Amino acid sequence: MSLPTTREWQIAVGGLIVLIGVALVPFFGSGYVLSLTVNIAMYTVLCTAWAMFSGPTHYISLATAAFFGIGTYAVGLGLETLPFPVLVLVAGACAAALAAVVGIATLRLSGVYFVIFTLGLAELVKQVVTWWQTNFTTSVGLYVFTDFREQHILWMLLGLAALVFITSWAISRSKLGFAMRIIGNDETVAKHVGIDTARAKVLLFVISGAFIGMVGAILAPRFAYVEPPSAFNTMISFQVVIMALLGGTNRIWGPLVGVIPFTILMDQMTAYFPNHTPIVIGLAFLAIVYVLPHGVTGLMADLGKLRKRFKLVAANAGEGA
Amino acid sequence: MKRRNLLKTITAATLASAVLAGGAYAQETITFGASAPKTGPLAGGAAVTHWPAIQLWVNDVNERGGIDVGGTKMLVEVIEYDDATNNENAIRNIQRLATVDEVDFLIAPYGTGINLATAPIIAQYGYPHLAVTAVTDGVDEFAERWPNTFWTLGTSRDTASNAVDVLAGLRDSGAIGNRVALVNVADAFGIELANAGKPALEEAGFEIVYETSYPPTTQDFAPIISAAAAADPDAFVAFSYPPDTFGLTAQATIANLDVGAFYTGVATAFPGYLGANGAAAQGVLGIGGVNINDPGMVDYIAHHEEVTGATPDYWANPVVYSTLQVMEQAITQVGSLDRQAVIDAIHNGTFDTVMGEWTFDGNIIRDYYTVGQWQDGKFVAVGATSPDLPVSEAVVKEGWE
Numbered sequence: 065m066s067l068p069t070t071r072e073w074q075i076a077v078g079g080l081i082v083l084i085g086v087a088l089v090p091f092f093g094s095g096y097v098l099s100l101t102v103n104i105a106m107y108t109v110l111c112t113a114w115a116m117f118s119g120p121t122h123y124i125s126l127a128t129a130a131f132f133g134i135g136t137y138a139v140g141l142g143l144e145t146l147p148f149p150v151l152v153l154v155a156g157a158c159a160a161a162l163a164a165v166v167g168i169a170t171l172r173l174s175g176v177y178f179v180i181f182t183l184g185l186a187e188l189v190k191q192v193v194t195w196w197q198t199n200f201t202t203s204v205g206l207y208v209f210t211d212f213r214e215q216h217i218l219w220m221l222l223g224l225a226a227l228v229f230i231t232s233w234a235i236s237r238s239k240l241g242f243a244m245r246i247i248g249n250d251e252t253v254a255k256h257v258g259i260d261t262a263r264a265k266v267l268l269f270v271i272s273g274a275f276i277g278m279v280g281a282i283l284a285p286r287f288a289y290v291e292p293p294s295a296f297n298t299m300i301s302f303q304v305v306i307m308a309l310l311g312g313t314n315r316i317w318g319p320l321v322g323v324i325p326f327t328i329l330m331d332q333m334t335a336y337f338p339n340h341t342p343i344v345i346g347l348a349f350l351a352i353v354y355v356l357p358h359g360v361t362g363l364m365a366d367l368g369k370l371r372k373r374f375k376l377v378a379a380n381a382g383e384g385a
Numbered sequence: 386m387k388r389r390n391l392l393k394t395i396t397a398a399t400l401a402s403a404v405l406a407g408g409a410y411a412q413e414t415i416t417f418g419a420s421a422p423k424t425g426p427l428a429g430g431a432a433v434t435h436w437p438a439i440q441l442w443v444n445d446v447n448e449r450g451g452i453d454v455g456g457t458k459m460l461v462e463v464i465e466y467d468d469a470t471n472n473e474n475a476i477r478n479i480q481r482l483a484t485v486d487e488v489d490f491l492i493a494p495y496g497t498g499i500n501l502a503t504a505p506i507i508a509q510y511g512y513p514h515l516a517v518t519a520v521t522d523g524v525d526e527f528a529e530r531w532p533n534t535f536w537t538l539g540t541s542r543d544t545a546s547n548a549v550d551v552l553a554g555l556r557d558s559g560a561i562g563n564r565v566a567l568v569n570v571a572d573a574f575g576i577e578l579a580n581a582g583k584p585a586l587e588e589a590g591f592e593i594v595y596e597t598s599y600p601p602t603t604q605d606f607a608p609i610i611s612a613a614a615a616a617d618p619d620a621f622v623a624f625s626y627p628p629d630t631f632g633l634t635a636q637a638t639i640a641n642l643d644v645g646a647f648y649t650g651v652a653t654a655f656p657g658y659l660g661a662n663g664a665a666a667q668g669v670l671g672i673g674g675v676n677i678n679d680p681g682m683v684d685y686i687a688h689h690e691e692v693t694g695a696t697p698d699y700w701a702n703p704v705v706y707s708t709l710q711v712m713e714q715a716i717t718q719v720g721s722l723d724r725q726a727v728i729d730a731i732h733n734g735t736f737d738t739v740m741g742e743w744t745f746d747g748n749i750i751r752d753y754y755t756v757g758q759w760q761d762g763k764f765v766a767v768g769a770t771s772p773d774l775p776v777s778e779a780v781v782k783e784g785w786e
Contacts, residue, residue, distance in 0.1 A: 094480075094484035094485065095480040095483055095484040095506075095510070096477070096480040096481040096483070096484045096485045097484075098480065099476055099477045099480040099481075100477060100480075103473055103477060106473075191600060194571050194572070194600065195571070197576070198571045198576055198598055205497075205498070205521075205573040207501070207523070209530065213505075213509070214480075214506075286472075286473075286476065286502070287472045287498075287502045288501045288502050288504065288505060289497070289498050289501035289502055291498055291572070291573050292572075293426070293498075293572070293601075294471075294472050294498055294502075297471070299471065331477065334466065334467050334468075334469065334474060334478075335466060335481070342424065
């Protein structure tokens with residue numbers, strides 16, 4: 065690992081300024097803007113954490129809801145006994161443990177098998193939690209009453225966002241990140257050059273899962289009432305995939321450019337066309353696949369290339385004259 | 386913001402047209418915000434219970450010329466948002482209603498989880514929060530935590546123990562025996578009811594001969610009904626939710642389950658239940674019930690059908706309407722749109738509603754109907770938490786045809 069370049073320092077400083085700006089939203093924006101910002105911050109962390117694993121490996125994981133729900137439940141169950149910051153870490157650890165177990169068992173699967181398995185995972189965990197609560201506790205719902213308000217949740221999410229971006233950046237520069245890119249391009253080649261592909265994938269899946277679990281933990285006080293259908297909501301898994309792919313996963317900040325427009329679009333749609341939200345999600349899926357196969361960042365890169373070529377052509381034409 | 390501009394344009398256009406029309410009455414309006422499911426798992430229930438009651442109330446109030454606020458009549462306008470049965474959306478909708486639309490009052494969301502998730506935000510803005518579709522045992526705790534909340538549909542404890550009382554009444558009259566099959570859906574609601582119902586059954590001297598729970602997504606109820614039938618029960622009790630309430634009844638009809646009492650949970654009180662089961666519904670017991678013999682209720686149902694084109698359910702729909710009547714009367718009593726004053730008024734006042742006279746005891750309605758039964762095409766109340774509420778006699782279930 066080498067030291068950050070000047071350009072990277074510039075990005076870091078820029079990012080920090082944006083982060084501080086967003087952190088000031090509670091003091092200037094209305095409650096509505098604040099809760100929209102919380103939703104954006106939440107999906108930013110989720111998508112970036114998701115892209116950390118799924119971006120380089122091209123493994124589409126639908127396990128987000130499982131990790132998210134585990135985190136939420138960790139807070140719901142432990143609120144009486146442990147301080148909240150500890151619980152966020154516990155939530156991360158629980159999600160990481162689940163990711164490790166699942167990763168070891170399934171990351172030898174690839175393609176559609178992995179997708180289906182991760183989708184089933186959220187449902188499995190949900191049913192196990194329900195079964196356990198049905199048989200061993202007196203109710204299925206858990207109350208999470210804290211003094212946190214929206215702004216506190218936003219600040220915690222922003223802190224986590226910074227952590228996710230730094231981790232992503234560090235991984236992309238490390239041997240692990242390099243290995244992941246090779247795996248993503250050709251797993252067989254990766255094996256042949258001596259990369260322990262299973263270990264690398266599990267490791268990244270664990271880190272990604274831990275962050276998603278922590279988001280679930282931070283969001284738990286916002287819901288006040290935790291029950292399996294809301295904690296393990298599969299819609300979260302799908303939305304994360306759509307937003308991350310819309311942004312593009314080949315840049316660390318790629319998911320961000322997907323999250324912001326998509327969250328605002330969804331918000332406007334639910335306000336003006338409340339009966340058409342499922343159709344919009346379907347159309348967005350189609351549009352991303354057909355129009356933006358590499359996301360917004362991919363499009364920007366393509367445009368950049370196009371411009372270069374145009375300049376080249378222009379220069380050649382100039383010489384010829 | 387685009388939306389603001391759009392609103393301004395609309396407002397300006399409306400004003401202009403009012404002026405052009407020569408109407409000198411620039412009528413002031415009270416805006417109410419409503420966020421509830423129009424899509425998602427709870428959309429079906431909300432479409433029967435929640436939205437039509439709101440529509441009817443707005444229609445009624447505006448037909449009367451509006452709400453009397455300190456001598457002036459103000460028309461009511463409702464801004465509706467879909468929460469897609471999702472907590473995040475519900476919270477954001479409430480925020481939008483409070484800070485962008487700046488509504489004067491809010492209509493409570495639909496469902497236990499979402500009412501609780503939005504309660505802190507609604508409390509933060511100081512709106513009165515008259516929850517209906519939130520049946521849980523935590524109401525006293527919630528009322529203490531958020532003094533602006535009011536709870537109107539009762540607790541699981543009362544709902545379950547009253548159901549047992551009705552069964553005990555049938556047994557003591559010699560109509561049914563002592564053997565009960567008890568099943569429940571494994572979600573928050575079903576488990577709370579089963580946890581309250583089981584000890585109540587045992588205490589009442591019933592013998593539980595079959596007991597199971599099933600996941601909320603269950604489609605096939607043949608195994609449950611046949612296992613229950615094999616245990617030879619005299620009564621079948623299911624603390625069930627909409628899709629399974631229908632599934633269990635259909636399967637019991639097919640299997641011709643031989644019981645003298647058949648009880649199912651939410652949705653038994655829906656008009657659609659009678660529609661789906663026809664004559665098989667006769668004698669089925671379920672959660673809910675209204676005083677069907679009260680002329681006010683008869684009028685309400687007829688009026689509801691006339692205005693919305695749909696029959697209300699015989700449980701929460703008139704309660705939703707009642708909470709809106711409470712809001713209206715409290716605003717008139719206060720004579721202004723001061724939310725805290727309205728909350729105080731709801732606290733201390735007595736209100737005339739379609740569900741009868743309401744006074745809140747520690748933010749909670751404690752006298753309400755808990756058990757109903759389909760008798761000759763009507764869902765009549767046969768159980769209530771208070772002897773002051775008139776109930777009909779429960780009848781024994783005789784076959785499925």
